[in-house]
Amino acid sequence: xxxxxxxxxxxxxxxxxxxxxxxxxxxxxxxxxxxxxxxxxxxxxxxxxxxxxxxxxxxxxxxxxxxxxxxxxxxxxxxxxxxxxxxxxxxxxxxxxxxxxxxxxxxxxxxxxxxxxxxxxxxxxxxxxxxxxxxxxxxxxxxxxxxxxxxxxxxxxxxxxxxxxxxxxxxx
Amino acid sequence: xxxxxxxxxxxxxxxxxxxxxxxxxxxxxxxxxxxxxxxxxxxxxxxxxxxxxxxxxxxxxxxxxxxxxxxxxxxxxxxxxxxxxxxxxxxxxxxxxxxxxxxxxxxxxxxxxxx
Amino acid sequence: xxxxxxxxxxxxxxxxxxxxxxxxxxxxxxxxxxxxxxxxxxxxxxxxxxxxxxxxxxxxxxxxxxxxxxxxxxxxxxxxxxxxxxxxxxxxxxxxxxxxxxxxxxxxxxxxxxxxxxxxxxxxxxxxxxxxxxxxxxxxxxxxxxxxxxxxxxxxxxxxxxxxxxxxxxxxxxxxxxxxxxxxxxx
Numbered sequence: 001x002x003x004x005x006x007x008x009x010x011x012x013x014x015x016x017x018x019x020x021x022x023x024x025x026x027x028x029x030x031x032x033x034x035x036x037x038x039x040x041x042x043x044x045x046x047x048x049x050x051x052x053x054x055x056x057x058x059x060x061x062x063x064x065x066x067x068x069x070x071x072x073x074x075x076x077x078x079x080x081x082x083x084x085x086x087x088x089x090x091x092x093x094x095x096x097x098x099x100x101x102x103x104x105x106x107x108x109x110x111x112x113x114x115x116x117x118x119x120x121x122x123x124x125x126x127x128x129x130x131x132x133x134x135x136x137x138x139x140x141x142x143x144x145x146x147x148x149x150x151x152x153x154x155x156x157x158x159x160x161x162x163x164x165x166x167x168x169x170x171x172x
Numbered sequence: 173x174x175x176x177x178x179x180x181x182x183x184x185x186x187x188x189x190x191x192x193x194x195x196x197x198x199x200x201x202x203x204x205x206x207x208x209x210x211x212x213x214x215x216x217x218x219x220x221x222x223x224x225x226x227x228x229x230x231x232x233x234x235x236x237x238x239x240x241x242x243x244x245x246x247x248x249x250x251x252x253x254x255x256x257x258x259x260x261x262x263x264x265x266x267x268x269x270x271x272x273x274x275x276x277x278x279x280x281x282x283x284x285x286x287x
Numbered sequence: 288x289x290x291x292x293x294x295x296x297x298x299x300x301x302x303x304x305x306x307x308x309x310x311x312x313x314x315x316x317x318x319x320x321x322x323x324x325x326x327x328x329x330x331x332x333x334x335x336x337x338x339x340x341x342x343x344x345x346x347x348x349x350x351x352x353x354x355x356x357x358x359x360x361x362x363x364x365x366x367x368x369x370x371x372x373x374x375x376x377x378x379x380x381x382x383x384x385x386x387x388x389x390x391x392x393x394x395x396x397x398x399x400x401x402x403x404x405x406x407x408x409x410x411x412x413x414x415x416x417x418x419x420x421x422x423x424x425x426x427x428x429x430x431x432x433x434x435x436x437x438x439x440x441x442x443x444x445x446x447x448x449x450x451x452x453x454x455x456x457x458x459x460x461x462x463x464x465x466x467x468x469x470x471x472x473x474x
Binding site for chain 3 (some may be wrong): 014031035036037038040041042043044048049051054058085086089090094099100101102112113116117119121124125128131132135136139140142143145146157158167
């Protein structure tokens, strides 16, 4: 029994996921970058980016998603997003005189309704999106992969494959 | 009237938290309470014939000032929704650990099996 | 018109909440909670909050996937019945009193459609709407609030999210092989 071919869902789901995953990711990036001009922002953009990897996990199995965004890389991105947000806020003390001062906009005023019209707000949005996306994907992988299995009368928490064939009595 | 309906939704969620035995049902009750509070805070800031607090290029600033809805509750709720997802994952993790220890999701059974 | 639509949607949410709490099938309970989230998202769209609507919809999808994949596949046995009768009666009586108190309290609020910023002219929202675009350059006032005027709030939120995620990861950690062997020997 070839186990690697059995991972993931049916071929319809896989085809649709293959077509739409890039556009969903692009939509998340758009929400993040234009968060100060249109509806959106770092939080919703980050969640959409996380949903892209969740779709990959559900359609193709765990390995496909983890090869794109590994656990170590996800945790590094998580911490670095939070630290980047703090760093941008702390740069405000240095250049603008106060914590969270919008120093870029005050020093270099630019035309309105452009991508770079709001100083450091897009940078904050990008750091928040990195942090939210990486951390939510990480928690989804951990929660969905680990499973309680009974071994020799004792319940153990182990990590399993995603779509193993369900045991009899547990299937619906 | 609409605020009272929101509060009724909150009370139903509180009923689920206090009176249900299944841990999953308790988590669902907490989710319902969270939705009702978010909805109530957003509805507090609505202005009659209001528009979203996003300035368009073709809109004059005076019209925007007199028509925009209150942006402050929206900013607070936007962070609260994402925190809710983090707290939900924490609750699910704790419930899986409880299942691993006791073998059931029933909290009255857990009381009996306490060791 | 908007008031009527929001009333209909909240009524729908109440019915879905009752179904979600009272049905014995856990899968349909979780899907009913998803219906509540979608109705809330449409309400946000109606009252002029597109940011919240997008975020609510996406968070709804992710939380449903987490709930179904993480809890349902463990235990599908329906747990019927409530807690013991005496405590249940007292709880429902207390909830009813709580609802009556809230009914009185909510009747004293201003009517729907009149926000606080149009009654008090020194409210902070007036400042944000008047000068938010000039001071920060962002045309989305909500973004200018959460990242500029109230940046400390967002910093605290990032901290809370970070703590919750890493707390969940620490709870779900599987012991290493060496430690598990030691523990088994010990027991």
